[in-house]
Amino acid sequence: MNSERIDDSLFLISKAVEKGEPGISKKIRDMLNSSDNPSEMRYLEGLLMLLGEMPGELEDRPDIENDPEEYWEEY
16 A cells, blocks of 8 residues: 555544544554554554543553553553
8 A cells, every 4th residue: 555545534433533533443443453664554543542442452551560660651
């Protein structure tokens, strides 16, 4: 996929999120599953987060076991 086509797709999907179009989260997940570009995947996961959905595999919660310094570095 060339970058101009990716940019157009991301723009259109972003506008759909802003408008709250029904079924948009499924479209985002489909794009996410077919992407091999880490930047695009993070952007799509961000859109899912805006919709209040779980981001998926790329975003991990901080590991806060018993290390406050690590928590602040990761969070």
